[in-house]
Amino acid sequence: MKHYILYLSCMSLFLVSGIVYAHSGGTDANGGHFNHKTGEYHSHDSGGIEFFLVLLGIVILFVVIQFLKESNGKRQGPPQHRSSRSQSTLNLPQRSSTLPVNTPELHSAPVSPIPRVESQPFNYQARWWRERSEWYRNEKGWTCEECQICLESDPQYLHTHHIHGTQHNDPKYLKALCIGCHSEQPGNHGRLKQEPDYHKFMRKYGQEWRLSTSKRDNVQWADNTVSHRHPLYPPQSNRSKKPNEVLLSKEKYQFEGKPLTSDIVENILFRCSEREDSPYFTIREWSEYVRTYHEERGGLPMRGNLPNIVGTSLISLNRKGRARQKFSPRNSSGVWKIF
Numbered sequence: 001m002k003h004y005i006l007y008l009s010c011m012s013l014f015l016v017s018g019i020v021y022a023h024s025g026g027t028d029a030n031g032g033h034f035n036h037k038t039g040e041y042h043s044h045d046s047g048g049i050e051f052f053l054v055l056l057g058i059v060i061l062f063v064v065i066q067f068l069k070e071s072n073g074k075r076q077g078p079p080q081h082r083s084s085r086s087q088s089t090l091n092l093p094q095r096s097s098t099l100p101v102n103t104p105e106l107h108s109a110p111v112s113p114i115p116r117v118e119s120q121p122f123n124y125q126a127r128w129w130r131e132r133s134e135w136y137r138n139e140k141g142w143t144c145e146e147c148q149i150c151l152e153s154d155p156q157y158l159h160t161h162h163i164h165g166t167q168h169n170d171p172k173y174l175k176a177l178c179i180g181c182h183s184e185q186p187g188n189h190g191r192l193k194q195e196p197d198y199h200k201f202m203r204k205y206g207q208e209w210r211l212s213t214s215k216r217d218n219v220q221w222a223d224n225t226v227s228h229r230h231p232l233y234p235p236q237s238n239r240s241k242k243p244n245e246v247l248l249s250k251e252k253y254q255f256e257g258k259p260l261t262s263d264i265v266e267n268i269l270f271r272c273s274e275r276e277d278s279p280y281f282t283i284r285e286w287s288e289y290v291r292t293y294h295e296e297r298g299g300l301p302m303r304g305n306l307p308n309i310v311g312t313s314l315i316s317l318n319r320k321g322r323a324r325q326k327f328s329p330r331n332s333s334g335v336w337k338i339f
Contacts, residue, residue, distance in 0.1 A: 132169050133160040137176050146181040147212035149205055157201045161185060180209045 137160060142152035151158040159182045161175045162168070177185070179201050183192035192198055202209070 129169070136160050136171060136174050139171070140176040143176065144178040144181055145176050147178060147209055149178055149208060149212060151178060151205075154201075154204070157197060157205070178205070178209065180205070181213070184213075 137155065137158055141150070142155055142158055143150045144158065157179050159177055159179060161177045161182055163173050163175055165187055179192055179195070179198050183189055183198060
């Protein structure tokens with residue numbers, strides 16, 4: 001029915017405009033015209049009729065415009081219904097303006113002080129998360145929990161990571177990581193390597209970060225090796241970076257005239273894990289350690305043969321017992337890295 005009224009109004013406006021045009025165009029200079037059927041001449045004043053028809057057209061146009069406005073308003077609904085509907089679907093808790101940011105009570109609380117949303121186990125809103133993340137990183141001294149790099153002067157490079165991808169904001173589910181360590185986490189965290197902050201972090205802290213992560217991996221590998229949790233093999237990622245792998249065995253290679261055994265290798269790895277200054281040690285330090293190890297025990301321990309290990313994972317030796325310099329990260333100083 002509404003469409004019919006609209007169409008009728010538009011048609012009336014069109015007809016009125018046509019009548020005004022036809023009537024004004026069919027009169028002569030005296031205001032009269034001839035009847036085509038009878039041939040009679042009619043003379044009358046048409047100014048009033050034309051004014052009335054134009055006014056009628058304006059009124060009809062105004063009515064049509066008002067009708068369109070009202071129909072659009074009814075289609076969207078009244079404002080009070082829209083506001084009530086949004087309040088019913090987004091009934092979020094209000095944040096307290098007196099919420100402390102860095103207090104011992106919050107750190108010792110077993111449950112997150114952030115209120116919960118009904119559809120989620122813990123609140124994960126951005127405004128809450130920014131405050132929670134800043135509080136947690138401050139509690140950790142703005143230091144990465146993996147590589148131990150202090151980023152108090154550059155807090156934008158320190159992120160708060162959810163362990164195992166959970167959305168819980170309790171401290172036991174969080175971990176402060178630099179953007180370098182954060183990008184190494186499983187899942188979709190590799191995308192962080194495309195961020196501009198990642199490249200800025202590497203330009204400023206790249207050398208320190210690589211040294212720290214190498215030390216962390218070496219300590220973990222040494223601990224696992226000494227405790228016999230897996231065979232004496234380096235991590236797979238490091239093995240893939242060394243195309244020229246050489247397997248060391250008791251029959252083929254010797255160090256200072258004495259064959260390598262699993263005891264010597266395990267003690268070397270354990271010694272590497274105890275070093276706190278650097279994951280590097282020199283050939284002289286290694287030789288002195290092996291010599292001291294033999295003198296204290298009165299000879300070479302033979303409690304077990306050496307399993308097959310990748311030579312580049314420790315110090316790669318040739319048949320004369322010398323380390324091969326091509327695997328050294330710093331050939332001039334003779335310093336070797338434990339992979």
